[in-house]
Amino acid sequence: MSPISTTLAAVAAASLVACTVERAPAPPPPGSSAVSFDEAAWKPPAESDIPNDSMGTSIRRGLALLRFTPESLPKYVHSNVRCTSCHENDGLKATAVPLTGVHARFPKYNARSGKVITLADRVNFCMTRSLAGAALPADSREMNDMLAYLAFISRDVPMGRKLSAVDGLIPMKDTLPGDTLRGRQLYATTCALCHQADGAGKSPIPALWGPQSYSIAASMARAERAASFISHNMPQTAPGSLTPQNAFDLAAYINSHPRPDSPLKENDWPTGGAPRDVPYATKGHAAFNPPARLLPRVSTH
Ligand code: HEC
Ligand code: HEC
Structure with missing residues (x-):
């Protein structure tokens, strides 16, 4: 081989190696993120990092x-x-x-x-x-x-990545029937102090029912979702002190009161499959313990 063709062969070999090296990492398995991301080590940035x-x-x-x-x-x-x-x-x-x-x-x-x-x-x-x-x-x-x-607060989380520790409200292990009478008694002793006897709250403490509260089509208007929020976060001063039955009783009591309506809610779950405790009727689903509705609201969609 002439010196020139030897050089060319070496360049060709080198670029072949380079190509091989570039192609070397195996493609990520389907459904996983191509970006390496250590979820256990990840923390959202602090307000002082703004x-x-x-x-x-x-x-x-x-x-x-x-x-x-x-x-x-x-x-x-x-x-x-x-x-x-x-x-x-x-x-x-x-x-x-x-x-x-x-x-x-x-x-x-x-x-x-x-x-x-x-x-x-x-x-x-x-x-x-x-x-x-x-x-x-x-x-x-x-x-x-x-x-x-x-x-x-999502900084560095790769697109499409669902953090395993994060999925809405933690599902309750068992769905227990809530008793509004027991809920009323417990509300008076553990919640009314902050949220008021009439459930109207006192800003910044939010209302739990009535015209200033969440609407019938909020997730919180569902027994199981409300029970999860309550059992993990309330009372504000002693979260975790209630039993699951207490939380379902309180959820039933709170959600038995009148609250704002939500226009077009009957169009939710258009292909069926609404969770059992949705308090209004949708395709193939009958309303579960529907509360009275306040204030005819104009369309908000
Ligand atoms: C009355 C309680 C309540 C209030 C007030 C509320 N949310 Fe939510 N929000 C929820 C619940 C409950 C869910 C999750 C629904 C589920 O998973 O069942 C949710 C879900 C979300 C999600 C989607 C979360 C995810 O991981 O998919 C976003 C974004 C969000 N809320 C933003 C807001 C913003 C912004 C506001 C204020 C404008 C707000 N929320 C006010 C209860 C509330
Ligand atoms: C020490 C005051 C305090 C007590 C007692 C308390 N809460 Fe709350 N509650 C709050 C505050 C404040 C918030 C708003 C969240 C925040 O600011 O961190 C809240 C939020 C809520 C929410 C979600 C917001 C909404 O409007 O739906 C629910 C539901 C709730 N409380 C239910 C209860 C129940 C049930 C009890 C009794 C077991 C209770 N709380 C006891 C202060 C209190």
Whole structure:
């Protein structure tokens, strides 16, 4: 071989090696994330990590909207419930529907609406149902700010990755029938101090029923979801002190009271399959212990 062809052969061999090396890592198994991510070591950034730039300003405004929702959005929210009334500790508390990593989980299929929805749609679900308010325009500054905060507490979580420690409210092991009479007695001794005897709360303590509370189409209006929230987070001063039966009794009592209606709720679960304790009728599902409904609301969708 001439020196030139030897060099060419060496270059060819080298580039072959380079190609082989580049191709070397095995493709990730289906369904796993291509990005390496150590979930056990991951923590959401702290409020003090919010940058001091225009992005940081938006994140801070978003956090303020989550904390002071009725005060900040009086045209949209008429309840005295704020995002952090349920998503406690700024959306970081593990037992209270954590919002950490949520930005990586959307868009996703939502059985209740029978379609794939964006994170803005999901925020608006809570606006119209949990806050019994009106939907924010998807391109509004307020929505962008809330999404900026949600992206911030999802920092470094790969797209499509569902954090195993995070999946809405922790399901209750057994579904127990709730007794409203026992619930009423327990409410008077352990809850009324903060949420008031008439359930109306006293800002910043949220209402549990009545015109300022969550609507009939909120997840919290379902016995099992409310029992989970209550058993893991309430009473605020001694979470974990109630038995599962106590939590179901309190959920039954709270959800037996009148609350705001939610327009078009009968269109939920359009392909059927509503959970058993949904308190209104949907396709193939009869209402479970429906409460009286207050205030005819204008369409919010
Ligand atoms: C009355 C309680 C309540 C209030 C108030 C509330 N939410 Fe929610 N939210 C829930 C519950 C419960 C779920 C989970 C539903 C489920 O899994 O059954 C949820 C789910 C979510 C999700 C999806 C979480 C995920 O992992 O898929 C987002 C995002 C969200 N809420 C944002 C908000 C924002 C923003 C606000 C304020 C505008 C708000 N929520 C107010 C109860 C509430
Ligand atoms: C020491 C005051 C206090 C006591 C006692 C208390 N709560 Fe709460 N509760 C709160 C506060 C404050 C929030 C809002 C969450 C936050 O700010 O961290 C809340 C939120 C809630 C929520 C979710 C928000 C909503 O509007 O639905 C439910 C449900 C609830 N409490 C039920 C109960 C029940 C049931 C009891 C009795 C076992 C109880 N609470 C006792 C202070 C209290």
